[in-house]
Amino acid sequence: MATSAAKKVSTLFVWILLGLLFVALAGFGIGSFSGGASQVGAVGNAQITAEDYFRALNNEINAQSAQSGQAVSFAQIRARGIDEQVLAGLTARAALSHEAAEMGISVGDGEVARQISQIQAFQNTSGQFDRNSYEFVLQQQGSTPREFEEDTREDVARALLQTAVIGGLTPPEIFAEILTAYQSETRDFTRLAVTERDLPEPIADPTDAQLEAYYDEFPERFTRPEARRITYAWLIPSAIMDDVEINEDALQELYDERIDEYVQPERRLLERLVFGSDEAAEEALAAIAADETDFDTLVEERDLTLADVDMGEVAPDDLSDAAAEIIFGDDENEILGPVPTPLGPAIFRVNAVLEASEVPFEDAREDLSAELAQEGARRAIDDMREEIDDLLASGATLEELGEDTAMVLGTLDYTTASEEGIAAYDNFRDAAAAVEESDFPELLDLSDGGLFALRLDEIVPPALPPLEEIEQEVANAWQATALREAVADRASQLVAQLAQGATLDDLGDTAEERLIRRQDLLPDLPATTVAQVFQLDAPGDVVMIPGAEAAHIVRLDAINSGIRDGEDTSVLLTIMNQTIAQSMATDIFEAYGQALQADAGISMNQGVINSVHASFP
Template sequence: MAKSVAKKASNLFVWIILGLLFVALAGFGIGSFSGGGSRIGSVGDIEITAEDYARALDQEIRARIAQTRQPVTLSDLQAEGIDQAVLQSLVAQAALANEAARMGLSVGDEAVAREITRIEAFQGINGSFDREAYEQVLRQNGLTPAQFEEDMREDTARSLLQVAVLGGLQPDQAIAEALVAYQGETRDFSILTLTEADLPTGLPAPEEADLVAHYEANPGRFTRPEARRITYAWVTPAMLMDDMEIDEGALRDLYEARADLYRQPERRLLERLVFIDEAAAEAAFAAIAAGETDFDTLVAERGLSLEDVDLGEVARGDLSAEAAEAIFSDTESEIIGPVQSVLGPALFRVNAVLDASEVPFEEAEEELRAELAAEAARRVIDDLRDPVDDLLAEGATLEELAADTEMRLGAIELTPASEDGIAGYDAFREAARLAEEGDFPELLELSDGGLFALRLDEVVPPTLPPLDDVREAVAESWRAGVLREQLAARGETLVGQLATGATLESLGSVSAEAEVRRQDFIPDAPPTLVAQVFRLSQPGDVVLVPGADRALIARLDAINPAARDDPTTQILTQIIGQSVAQSMAQDIFEGYGQAMQAEVGIRLDQSMINAVHTQFP
């Protein structure tokens, strides 16, 4: 079973067990292959046609496009081995169909019709089967009703075979229970943390010989990554904004257009509880006034939640005239009513009073000016695009662009860690990655509406700088290594003291962790801590867990079995039981399928497979 868990999703019979036996409707734009007579192979007496293979590939491509929202080609599928997975799926289907035919499994017209009428794509507006829609969808996919119905007949027969093989499979409950007991177990443990402050003598200062030895032993740590020296010319709206002249009238027009943002009327945070009639509302109000109940209780008695009665921020104009007058003229009461609302007699609860506010034009002016300046700068950049394109086409250099246009010249030694300035733009980093020495600069767009063009001047290979250039980094790395070693040594000394009778609490400040699961993570602790604790077998056992800047001594205090009556454990039992059953089914069905294929043989025509591939762009 463990073998199956690690298999890739493209595994031959994972496709089958997941229900991918049915031929999907796809194949838009795929040409036919001699009317479907050409075949790419066969399993036993069942042929796999070139048209089937082309349709399956096209379906996979379209599914990828829908998922990624990016163009996908056959080459992309081949790079990931997906074309082989598609072919294996067709082989699996053919093997099942051959076995079903050999066993005499078949289904009648009534069963085929029943399956077809259940397909949503063939249903009309009223939800019933629509013959016209059925034929239209098939035409769009290059199929005739006879072809599709025969495919459905074979698919249904294959599914009967699958049920026959796996229908009686019952997973061993003991396996699921054992896995739940393992996964649901928790542990309590105590931790003594050792840091640099706990070292008796502290850390020594490195000698020159120490630095030289560390530098020579670890060149990879100090080697600078490959860098691409790039010259670029660019312009962004932010560069031009300060030079944009903004008309005062345009600022005031924008301010008035944003009046709802800058001028807020007086508002209330309200909740409203509506009653069937005035008498019921008055009785409720009287009960609240007498202290016999409260607003929350009335809401709950009606089977409502506070979210159901919450109105949020409400201005005077949002209410009926009567309710607005009652609520906005009363600045003291929490409960107001009964008043007539648009839904009937109601009590209102006022949770907060929000005074009217106004941001004057003078305060909003800077924000408005920046917005209009950015828009104006983007228009200038749009007007710049064609002239710059023309200059580049005429052979202008980036230096000439910067001299003759609003674009500015820059240079960068780009590495994967670069993120400042123009390196912060994804479009620039991607263009820089693809650039080759000698390429002509191309005008490209930045995400904020800016433009840039670049030139790759040199690719600097990974370089180990001299020790003096990285002395500080070498010293820090040496210090980190020595700290880790000394903390581990100190921890081993203390573990030895525990073995001779000392208690963890007598060695320093101890923290406690309770009911920790195997998958839990303890903040600020080495990532292996929990796994190390779960390797301990008896309460009282200890383990030393070294870390980068601290070492931990953990003592196991208790082993807590999974609580079988806990709802979480019950859910986990169901999930693991299903997983065990699926894994067992996968193993059994894989073995069955391999036996079928070995018995009847598989024949594939690589030249025809290649011919199908040529039909794809």
């Protein structure tokens, strides 16, 4: 646990390779790097060839391309520093190979053959090792059986060395127990909120001098961020819906198509339990009537769940005529039957009755008209697309689109916080963030069927508006700050009263929080509340926690130790043990690898490295 979580992530790429028994099969079909015998570097007596480095880079490119779903170039890999990580991984492997050789660790041909025979790429359809497949795959990879078998031998030797270093590593049990006790501890506390209505006097409006002083003291609060000044032209269906003519026959036709939505018969929420015979169903009904059992018990005795017998919402047409007559003809009983069904005689339980409903055409007319108008507006916009596209292609400006078409012209100082008007559309936001000043406007789609085109006019640097332009904004900020300070001062005064013998209940209405864990978030309290409660030493301790609109006086009532034998605690203890063991193994193996590299010595040939890089397009 000596290293941070961030460092774990960065080093894991290098060292996890050392803990896995793997073979270099990724990247099948890649041709050999020219000059494969060239040496990129070495650790002691273990070489890192240009071929090794090329394949490792190519494998990483292929893996990231597969993960992202789009082609990843070598330039992108390099920009992220992944080439350095790949080379560091190869260096770490070479360090282990050098040490294994120095210690005389190796494996026999039998183990090498066993490892290779288990690789799926070398097996036939029956799962057996196939020599022809083996040689073909290696040929496609640009390798030979001898080279591959030696690589496998080295991989196994490295794995044996790793096992010798960190195998069986077990952290002290007390370590996990202490961390688990810390993590599972809970606390009880009582709190009192001090708000504006608890102040002796209301907060007065700020004077001009106070506003100016606040504005001068906190300019960063009012400075506008860098913005992208954009001119745009757009057209959305809602803007032309009123101009769309609605055909009366089309309205009626749409209503008729949706009749099942507007006219619904009586429905019932049913559960059905099927029996093998009428006699069995009758016996079950009689037992229910005599209070000897109930529907839930009958379901459970059949090894079923209520989900298995639930039919959901059922209309008369969903049942046979005989079943519908029995079920929908009885408005008094909850349990009905026996009822004939295609599966056999059944008893039904009625959980709810949904009354028949009907929405007349005239009541549905407004919604139907809006839907048809929206659809018609989308079609009209789609019909305009070609004309607008042609205008842009011929060099028309956005201003001319605003004059010659139905598109509406607008401007916007766009930032990531912009969300009104056209900035509410994700398509526009993406385009606004990506557009460059040299780009020509192009016609793009909006999610509701609308169209837009935009132009970046300039990048507006961060600026502080004059006070007179944002006076109300400054006044609101001053009021918020004054409120925060005033309630905090009042709460501090009340804490002083507690020190003189008053109780928290004497000061106002209190609320209790029980069994609060370190990781809990209390949405009605300041974000630091839980952390500050866990800094209190003993029951009775008090802390004042300021907030935006209220200050909170918190009294610690109890410190509750984690339940050692509880299910949650035992699970947490197991997780802690595993996490600590993995963290210790990573730290120890990382230190061991670094020591090996320092002792053996590392040499790199930057010319060969550059040559490998140059081989990528």
